[in-house]
Amino acid sequence: MKKLDLSLYVISGQHLAQGRELLAVMEAALVGGATVIQLREKNLSGRELVAAGLALKELAHRYGATFIVNDRVDIALAVDADGVHLGQDDLPVTMARQIMGPDKIIGLSTHSWEQALAASKLPVDYIGVGPVFPTSSKPDAEKPVGLSLVQRVARELSVPFVAIGGINAGNIQQVLAAGARNVAVISAVVAAPDVTAAARELKNFVAGGRKA
Amino acid sequence: MKKLDLSLYVISGQHLAQGRELLAVMEAALVGGATVIQLREKNLSGRELVAAGLALKELAHRYGATFIVNDRVDIALAVDADGVHLGQDDLPVTMARQIMGPDKIIGLSTHSWEQALAASKLPVDYIGVGPVFPTSSKPDAEKPVGLSLVQRVARELSVPFVAIGGINAGNIQQVLAAGARNVAVISAVVAAPDVTAAARELKNFVAGGRKA
Ligand code: NI
Numbered sequence: 001m002k003k004l005d006l007s008l009y010v011i012s013g014q015h016l017a018q019g020r021e022l023l024a025v026m027e028a029a030l031v032g033g034a035t036v037i038q039l040r041e042k043n044l045s046g047r048e049l050v051a052a053g054l055a056l057k058e059l060a061h062r063y064g065a066t067f068i069v070n071d072r073v074d075i076a077l078a079v080d081a082d083g084v085h086l087g088q089d090d091l092p093v094t095m096a097r098q099i100m101g102p103d104k105i106i107g108l109s110t111h112s113w114e115q116a117l118a119a120s121k122l123p124v125d126y127i128g129v130g131p132v133f134p135t136s137s138k139p140d141a142e143k144p145v146g147l148s149l150v151q152r153v154a155r156e157l158s159v160p161f162v163a164i165g166g167i168n169a170g171n172i173q174q175v176l177a178a179g180a181r182n183v184a185v186i187s188a189v190v191a192a193p194d195v196t197a198a199a200r201e202l203k204n205f206v207a208g209g210r211k212a
Numbered sequence: 213m214k215k216l217d218l219s220l221y222v223i224s225g226q227h228l229a230q231g232r233e234l235l236a237v238m239e240a241a242l243v244g245g246a247t248v249i250q251l252r253e254k255n256l257s258g259r260e261l262v263a264a265g266l267a268l269k270e271l272a273h274r275y276g277a278t279f280i281v282n283d284r285v286d287i288a289l290a291v292d293a294d295g296v297h298l299g300q301d302d303l304p305v306t307m308a309r310q311i312m313g314p315d316k317i318i319g320l321s322t323h324s325w326e327q328a329l330a331a332s333k334l335p336v337d338y339i340g341v342g343p344v345f346p347t348s349s350k351p352d353a354e355k356p357v358g359l360s361l362v363q364r365v366a367r368e369l370s371v372p373f374v375a376i377g378g379i380n381a382g383n384i385q386q387v388l389a390a391g392a393r394n395v396a397v398i399s400a401v402v403a404a405p406d407v408t409a410a411a412r413e414l415k416n417f418v419a420g421g422r423k424a
Contacts, residue, residue, distance in 0.1 A: 045301035046283065071258065073286035078307040089257035095290040 004066060004105060006126055006182035007210070008203045009036040009162050011070070012056070015043075016191040023055055029189050030063035032199025038085055038184075040070035053079035068107065073099055083107065083125065088115065093122040107162075111142040113152055120159040128184060129153050131165020132175060136187070147178040154179025169201050176209030216278060216317060218338055218394035219422070220415045221248040221374050223282070224268070226255075228403040235267055241401050242275035244411025250297055250396075252282035265291035280319065285311055295319065295337065300327060305334040319374075323354040325364055332371040340396060341365050343377020344387060348399070359390040366391025381413050388421030 010029040017025045026037050037060050039053050053069055057079055060067035068083045069076035073096050076084040083105025086096060096106055109128040110116040119127045131144050150163050163180035168188040175183060183206060192198030222241040229237045238249050249272050251265050265281055269291055272279035280295050281288035285308050288296040295317025298308060308318055321340040322328040331339045343356050362375050375392035380400040387395060395418060404410030 046298075046303040047301050050303060050307065072284075074284060074289075074303055074308075074311060077286075077311045078303055086258075089259050091258040091262060091286055091290055095262065096286075099286060099289045 004125060004160070005035040006160060006162050007206045008034050008199060009038065009164075009182060009184035010034040010189050010199065011038040011040050011184060011186045013186045013190050014041055016187050018191060022052065023059065025190055025195055026056060027059055027063075028195035029199045030059065030065055032189070032196040033203035034063075034065055034189070034199050036060075036066045036068060036184075038068040038070055039075075039081075040085075040186075046072075046075065049075045050078050053081060057081055066105065068105065076100070076104070085109070085128070093119075093124055097123040109164075111145060113149060116149070116153050116157060116161070120157045124159065126160040126162060126182075127153075128164045129161050129180075130163060130184075132163050133166025133171060135166040147174060150175060150178040150180050154181075167202075169198070169205070172202060172205045173209070176205065181210055182206070216337060216372070217247040218372060218374050219418045220246050220411060221250065221376075221394060221396035222246040222401050222411065223250040223252050223396060223398045225398045225402050226253055228399050230403060234264065235271065237402055237407055238268055239271055239275075240407035241411045242271065242277055244401070244408035245415035246275075246277055246401070246411050248272075248278045248280060248396075250280040250282055251287075251293075252297075252398075258284075258287065261287045262290050265293060269293055278317065280317065288312070288316070297321070297340070305331075305336055309335040321376075323357060325361060328361070328365050328369060328373075332369045336371065338372040338374060338394075339365075340376045341373050341392075342375060342396075344375050345378025345383060347378040359386060362387060362390040362392050366393075379414075381410070381417070384414060384417045385421070388417065393422055394418070 014022045039056050053075055057067040066082045068085050069081045070085050071090050073084050073091055085107040087109045093108055105125045107126045108119045108124045110119050134144050153161050162182040162184045163175045164184035167175055167183050167185055189195055189198045226234045251268050265287055269279040278294045280297050281293045282297050283302050285296050285303055297319040299321045305320055317337045319338045320331045320336045322331050346356050365373050374394040374396045375387045376396035379387055379395050379397055401410045
């Protein structure tokens with residue numbers, strides 16, 4: 001079995017890191033309790049992604065966290081990441097599974113009930129559901145799906161899911177109340193003045209929500 | 213042994229195809245004698261690359277040609293391409309070889325004697341050498357290396373190589389005279405009014421150069 005604690009899933013965004021080093025920001029997030037970190041940098045070359053991926057993997061594992069590469073199955077394999085996160089326009093999941101084998105984690109973004117339902121039948125380990133709220137972290141983000149999709153996925157599907165999109169300390173309780181047990185964030189952690197404190201606050205909400 | 217005839221290596225470029233369908237243009241190049249076709253489209257999503265790759269692979273194989281994917285090892289594996297072509301900033305060759313196994317073709321672009329020499333010691337099946345002449349097909353192209361690098365590589369290295377960059381029917385004889393046995397082209401074929409005729413003319417030059 002793959003060990004996979006998705007509760008606080010932090011996605012990198014060098015452009016949001018306020019000039020701080022990506023590695024330092026991600027380590028601060030791990031200190032604050034991030035359970036998954038994802039390398040998602042659209043402007044790096046393959047070689048730069050490999051270098052960043054190797055460093056982030058070591059970092060994640062030092063904190064007992066999971067390391068995921070966005071989009072690029074080849075980079076994930078090259079750095080022996082724990083898995084890959086795919087979008088609807090990326091390599092199809094079935095092809096990624098064939099290339100990566102049964103043991104790597106595969107996640108898939110979904111932006112509607114139809115996509116979530118379809119994803120739940122694919123060989124994925126988890127799905128992303130969102131964007132829940134409007135977000136500026138991803139310029140190419142879809143229209144917000146709102147809390148109703150979170151509720152429906154929580155109620156009707158058994159695939160593990162991570163709520164994503166515009167989630168922060170001010171609205172996370174609504175997301176948890178809608179049934180999410182895991183949240184993914186970019187700017188709420190990566191762009192925070194105190195990254196560790198921001199991660200810890202969100203983590204505490206998630207842990208509290210799980211007990212409730 | 214991998215069968216690999218590099219003599220006329222045609223790289224795709226939808227933006228140069230003058231509004232014609234990529235598949236139709238590449239088929240016309242194969243009719244004209246292209247021995248390798250490469251999928252190199254920087255603006256397609258992973259899913260679109262998979263679709264184009266599957267179609268181009270079938271097409272290439274129908275003409276007994278080799279099908280190579282630029283840059284993306286994962287796409288190459290997903291569509292079971294014959295191989296991948298890497299740039300100096302892409303996934304390192306040793307990692308690509310590990311992911312792809314011994315049987316897939318790996319090519320590497322080189323832009324200097326130092327890079328060509330280093331590449332010749334890596335697990336590559338061929339290298340690209342160029343740009344020989346100024347070119348507008350690749351906006352990110354390096355400074356032209358000229359015929360002298362072609363000469364030196366032909367004389368001193370045993371790795372198969374493809375001369376690339378600004379080569380057309382007007383200057384190909386200089387490239388062959390410098391020792392190249394294989395040429396790669398984008399616009400000289402893809403942007404030609406008669407793609408098949410343009411490919412055939414270049415192919416005849418290469419075949420003639422090989423006999424000379
Ligand atoms: Ni290059």
